[in-house]
Amino acid sequence: MNFRQFAFKNVFRNKRLYAGYFFSCAFSVMIFFVYSMLAFHPELSFQGQGNYGKGAQTGMDVAQYIIYVFTFFFILYSMSVFLKSRKKEFGICIMQGMSDMQLRRLVFLENIIIGLTATVSGIAIGLLLSKGMLMLGSSVLSLEKSLSFYMPVKAIWLSFAAFTLLFLFISLFTATILRSSSLIDLLKGTAKPKPEPKASRVLAILAAxxxxxxxxxxxxxxxxxxxxxxxxxxxxxxxxxxxxxxxxxxxxxxxxxxxxxxxxxxxxxxxxxxxxxxxxxxxxxxxxxxxxxxxxxxxxxxxxxxxxxxxxxxxxxxxxLKYESYADNKQAAEHAALIEQALAKRNISFELLVIKEKNVTDTGTNKDFIFIKASDYNRIMKEDVALGQDEARLFYRKDIDMGYDRGISKGQETSLTLEGGRKLAVTENGEMPAPLLQSAGGSSVAVVSDEVFQELPGSKHDSTMYVYDVADWQQTLAVSKQLMTELKGNGEHYRFSSxxxxxxxxxxxxxxxxxxxxxxxxxxxxxxxxxxxxxxxxxxxxxxxxxxxxxxxxxxxxxxxxxxxxxxxxxxxxxxxxxxxxxxxxxxxxxxxxxxxxxxxxxxxxxxxxxxxxxxxxxxxxxxxxxxxxxx
Structure with missing residues (x-):
């Protein structure tokens, strides 16, 4: 039996210890390989797509480095545990005439055998499970169709090269650990008596x-x-x-x-x-x-x-579905008909709500408000609110303000001052309910009587909202994509959202x-x-x-x-x-x-x-x- 055979048999004689080490290493390789396979997938390149594309791609790249670096320390810790548990065995080998250099060579060969086997096994298991992983990736990413299978040559070579180098370095490193151990320390192994555990009262209190x-x-x-x-x-x-x-x-x-x-x-x-x-x-x-x-x-x-x-x-x-038509839009009727035809073609029932909005500045505070009619408000909220000629109700959008109340003055207005000096008494201040936020939008909405609304002067910032209420809105994804294409995204004079x-x-x-x-x-x-x-x-x-x-x-x-x-x-x-x-x-x-x-x-x-x-x-x-x- 030559030295390599001796190292090989040593690995199999310690199946209990090395099995856990092997499977953990193989699992780590598999995780890294599957992750690389997804990162390099040709259908998962989000560069230039949406607001999250570059950030997501950078995150994937950084995550590869994090996984790799952490795996290095994980395997290094595992090896230190194995070497400690086998000290007695190493001591016996030295007693039988094994030199210090041969002992380091033995440890190096054993680590290389386990490392290369775990690397190949991890990549092989990853390939076998790749279709399921691609389906899982599709589900997590909410893709319309499953990611197609491809031969991840780049991921295979990257995983093999990265972990071969990792195991080579760790093997060289761990082979030097035993040099400072004396024969008596090796033979005693973990059998040396331990002192009774003691703790400092000051440090215990400090911990709490x-x-x-x-x-x-x-x-x-x-x-x-x-x-x-x-x-x-x-x-x-x-x-x-x-x-x-x-x-x-x-x-x-x-x-x-x-x-x-x-x-x-x-x-x-x-x-x-x-x-x-x-x-x-x-x-x-x-x-x-x-x-x-x-x-x-x-x-x-x-x-x-x-x-x-x-x-x-x-x-x-x-x-x-919502179509916002601004004051100078001449295609509103044409686009509204296009949306309704697309929904009808796919047998999607809807309820249309048309809301007119005027952008008005409170001359007292210079704040801009979106004004809507009380009748439109009642249709949105399914209420029956009546407002007088000199009354208004205010609603504010809740901000995500990182802990700061940037709208600290919100809800404190007692009146609105219109052009010409006319004042409207504010009868209610509150957070904007979801139906009103969806239909009217904006950060501040003022509800006034229909008569007051008609008297307000028009401006280029006025708009008309076409709100399509669909009960089963999840089925509108396909038609929304179609409408985004047909409406050529969002034009200068209108905006479509879904x-x-x-x-x-x-x-x-x-x-x-x-x-x-x-x-x-x-x-x-x-x-x-x-x-x-x-x-x-x-x-x-x-x-x-x-x-x-x-x-x-x-x-x-x-x-x-x-x-x-x-x-x-x-x-x-x-x-x-x-x-x-x-x-x-x-x-x-x-x-x-x-x-x-x-x-x-x-x-x-x-x-x-x-x-x-x-x-x-x-x-x-x-x-x-x-x-x-x-x-x-």
């Missing part, structure tokens, strides 16, 4: 104080202040989270151990004693998982929330950006779960020895399951729960900044991640308990 301060600032800041507070809050919360795991958690466990009644009850002595060591040993890993998961939650929650916010804005402000068309434009732009966030979030979350998986299985041999010894003292299988379930549960859920809390605070800040309700979107994102983690826990816990019971 830092987290409280960070959360308080995040809840208080508004508007542009969020941008200035972002970095300080991130630093404060990160430091607080680090001390939470390294100091506060151990401090709380030690306090619980001092409560004799609790400590000596049932199996709590074993659970708490072992838990203190696990929290201390895994503190840095918990910190990393919590921060990574927080980034994933916040990024995806922000993208989902922003998409929902813009979708709601368009849905509330844009009617199913709710379905604008939502489709938003969905396509945000769909690609959202897809970017989902892939990044998926990589981060899988990496976080894998950190926990690797750490847990790295301690399996020690746990087997420990529980085999305890079982001889009378520990039952039921008690073993209870202890292990508690320990693994805390291992899996403590960092995730901390991340969920961090993410909820961050999303609440976003909600306050844009003055919009994102509770549903935030709950869906955080809930989805929590459900995935529960499924992951159930699977890992069942396997781990089974492996421990096998030695009892």
């Amino acid at each position: 104080v830092l987290l409280i301060i960070g959360y308080a600032i995040a809840f208080v800041v508004r508007g542009v202040l969020v941008l200035f507070a972002l970095l300080p809050v991130a630093i404060i919360v990160s430091v607080g989270t680090y001390f939470l795991f390294t100091q506060l958690s151990v401090y709380i466990i030690n306090k619980l151990k001092n409560k004799k009644k609790l400590y000596r009850s049932s199996t709590n002595m074993i659970t708490l004693s072992d838990l203190a060591y696990r929290m201390k040993d895994n503190a840095r890993m918990f910190f990393l998982v919590a921060i990574i998961s927080t980034v994933a939650f916040t990024a995806i929650g922000t993208l989902v929330g922003m998409k929902s916010m813009f979708t709601n804005m368009i849905s509330s402000s844009t009617p199913p 709710r379905a068309y604008e939502l489709n434009d938003i969905n396509q732009g945000f769909g690609q950006i959202l897809l970017t966030g989902l892939f990044i979030g998926a990589v981060f979350f899988v990496a976080a779960g894998s950190f926990l998986y690797f750490r847990l299985y790295a301690d399996l041999d020690n746990d087997r020895i420990q529980y085999r010894a305890i079982s001889k003292l009378g520990l039952t299988e039921g008690e073993l399951s209870k202890i292990v379930s508690t320990q693994i549960g805390l291992l899996f859920f403590v960092p995730i729960i901390v991340a969920v809390i961090h993410g909820a605070v961050a999303l609440n800040t976003l909600q306050n900044t844009f003055s919009t309700n994102l509770v549903l979107e935030s709950s869906l994102v955080l809930g989805a991640f929590l459900v995935i983690q529960i499924i992951y826990f159930v699977f890992i816990r069942a396997n781990y308990v089974k492996k421990l019971k096998d030695v009892m």
Whole structure:
């Protein structure tokens, strides 16, 4: 057996450790490959298309770098766990005459074997799943037809070259790690006795104080202040989270151990004693998982929330179909007939509402208002409002003002002054209801009696609105695209708009950006779960020895399951729960900044991640308990 065969067999002799490493690496390659396949898809080039094209394309490119860089650190961490768990094996090899150079060569060859196999496997799996991924991409991007399959040669070569270089570098790097280890350290491996975990009371209190301060600032800041507070809050919360795991958690466990009644009850002595060591040993890993998961939650929650916010804005402000004809438009009747014919041809029933508007300046404040007749208002709102000759009702559009009330004077007018000095008493000030916003538009609308409206002088800024109310407006996308072409977009003297068309434009732009966030979030979350998986299985041999010894003292299988379930549960859920809390605070800040309700979107994102983690826990816990019971 030559040296290469020895390295190859070593990989297969450590299937339990290397299987997790291999599958995680292959999954990372697959994610990067599928992402590249979508980024290079010829039908997904949004450059020059809409307002989001260049931004979306840039986001896709940046996301590739983020995924690649993060994968590097993820694989590097995984390798450090494997090398630590195999120290005893390396010590035996040295005792049998293996030189330091041969040991580094062995580690290098093993890493190359796993890396190249994972790279090829990840690309192959990505190709097999590519059609489904393209269909998923079509759904997320809200495309009318599924993305066509193509041979992603560029994505294949980029993925293969990028990960070959990555594994080559990591293999060279990790092969040098063992040089500073003495033979006695290698032979002892992880069996060296550990000192009792201790925690500083001052640092434990500091952890709680830092987290409280960070959360308080995040809840208080508004508007542009969020941008200035972002970095300080991130630093404060990160430091607080680090001390939470390294100091506060151990401090709380030690306090619980001092409560004799609790400590000596049932199996709590074993659970708490072992838990203190696990929290201390895994503190840095918990910190990393919590921060990574927080980034994933916040990024995806922000993208989902922003998409929902813009979708709601368009849905509330844009009617199913609307044709705005300005004062000097001579094609209004022709265009209105064209729209009605297109709708009738597709058997789309509609209700037409024609509203005349006049643009008038309040001479007292120099503010511009859109004036409409009370009769038109009643038709829009399906009300029966009567106004006197000297009365008006005012409505203002709600602004998304990043926390600032730019319309601070809105709703405070008590009268309007028209040309000639005539005054109209304002009988009502309020936020513009959705039907009025869709039909009349503008930021400020004044409703006056029909007689007063007729007396108002005309101007070149006056307009006539043709509002087409369609019950099933989702079916108007195709006809809206046709009308956009036939009306040659929006002319100088008119404007055509469609709710379905604008939502489709938003969905396509945000769909690609959202897809970017989902892939990044998926990589981060899988990496976080894998950190926990690797750490847990790295301690399996020690746990087997420990529980085999305890079982001889009378520990039952039921008690073993209870202890292990508690320990693994805390291992899996403590960092995730901390991340969920961090993410909820961050999303609440976003909600306050844009003055919009994102509770549903935030709950869906955080809930989805929590459900995935529960499924992951159930699977890992069942396997781990089974492996421990096998030695009892």
